[in-house]
Amino acid sequence: xxxxxxxxxxxxxxxxxLLDWLAAAKPDIACLQELKTEAAKFPRAELExxxxxxxxxxxxxxxxxxxxxxxxxxxxxxxxxxxxDEQKRVLAATVNxxxxxxxxxxNGQAVGSDKYQYKxxxxxxxxxYMESELAKYPRLAVAGDFNVAPEDRDVHDPKAWEGQVxxxxxxxxxxxxxxxxxLQDSFRLFEQPEKIYSWWDYRMLGFRxxxxxxxxxxxxxxxxxxxxxxxxxxxxxxxxxxxxxxAPAVAEFS
DNA sequence: ATGGCTACGATCCGTAGA
Numbered sequence: 303x304x305x306x307x308x309x310x311x312x313x314x315x316x317x318x319x320l321l322d323w324l325a326a327a328k329p330d331i332a333c334l335q336e337l338k339t340e341a342a343k344f345p346r347a348e349l350e351x352x353x354x355x356x357x358x359x360x361x362x363x364x365x366x367x368x369x370x371x372x373x374x375x376x377x378x379x380x381x382x383x384x385x386x387d388e389q390k391r392v393l394a395a396t397v398n399x400x401x402x403x404x405x406x407x408x409n410g411q412a413v414g415s416d417k418y419q420y421k422x423x424x425x426x427x428x429x430x431y432m433e434s435e436l437a438k439y440p441r442l443a444v445a446g447d448f449n450v451a452p453e454d455r456d457v458h459d460p461k462a463w464e465g466q467v468x469x470x471x472x473x474x475x476x477x478x479x480x481x482x483x484x485l486q487d488s489f490r491l492f493e494q495p496e497k498i499y500s501w502w503d504y505r506m507l508g509f510r511x512x513x514x515x516x517x518x519x520x521x522x523x524x525x526x527x528x529x530x531x532x533x534x535x536x537x538x539x540x541x542x543x544x545x546x547x548x549a550p551a552v553a554e555f556s
Numbered sequence: 557a558t559g560g561c562t563a564c565g566a567t568c569c570g571t572a573g574a
Contacts, residue, residue: 311562311563311573312562312563312564314563315562315563336563336573338563338564362564362565363563363564363565363571363572364564364571364572364573409572409573409574410574411572411573411574449573449574466574467574468574501574503560503561503574504560504561504562504573504574505559505560505561505562506559506560506561507560508561515574517574544562546562547561547562547573547574
């Protein structure tokens with residue numbers, strides 16, 4: 303089974319690229335973030351015509367997540383139960399016996415800001431939610447834009463980023479708290495080339511300079527990690543005209 | 557030099573992203 307996650311930065315603007323990428327990459331499941339579209343305006347018909355069922359937790363202008371799947375999704379659940387939040391960042395569904403949780407973690411804006419505090423509270427709620435999901439679903443994948451670069455090797459210039467949002471110690475501790483539940487970063491299950499990232503700033507020729515961060519991740523429960531055959535970043539869509547600033551992360555497992 | 561793009565929903569700029 304091939305599972306991908308992609309922050310499309312507006313599903314409306316990126317629809318043609320999304321359809322091309324689905325045809326080329328052929329994921330069985332695709333988690334999407336930053337739809338910036340309410341569910342009623344989600345391009346469901348186009349994606350169904352491409353062979354994907356759609357579960358959508360949409361929001362106008364900001365946020366919004368979806369799970370696309372070849373097989374129909376079951377047990378669809380939006381948001382984090384018990385965590386009051388207007389922002390549509392989380393969607394879970396069961397596909398082919400795999401529990402899939404699509405996440406768009408908060409950006410955090412700046413260390414110490416209100417949004418940063420929200421980011422840390424949000425991660426604490428996600429941790430508790432994933433703990434309960436793992437107890438119910440041994441075959442669990444958590445995929446999305448985490449807005450955390452877990453280690454310095456996931457950062458193009460660790461010195462310049464030191465202490466900044468996305469790499470600060472409390473954020474990395476929140477990431478490690480997910481791993482402590484038994485989730486594994488599928489990317490690090492394998493030998494990887496250096497300087498592999500999933501996001502590059504639109505400004506400063508970020509992509510051309512490979513000035514990026516690895517912040518889009520596929521986490522797998524122990525049972526799925528044991529059957530994981532590959533995990534990587536698909537840079538192809540980032541090379542197109544008018545791209546998303548994120549590239550898809552793709553993991554294959556049995 | 558703390559900016560530099562891009563998307564959105566509102567106008568002819570502000571908010572947000574990361």
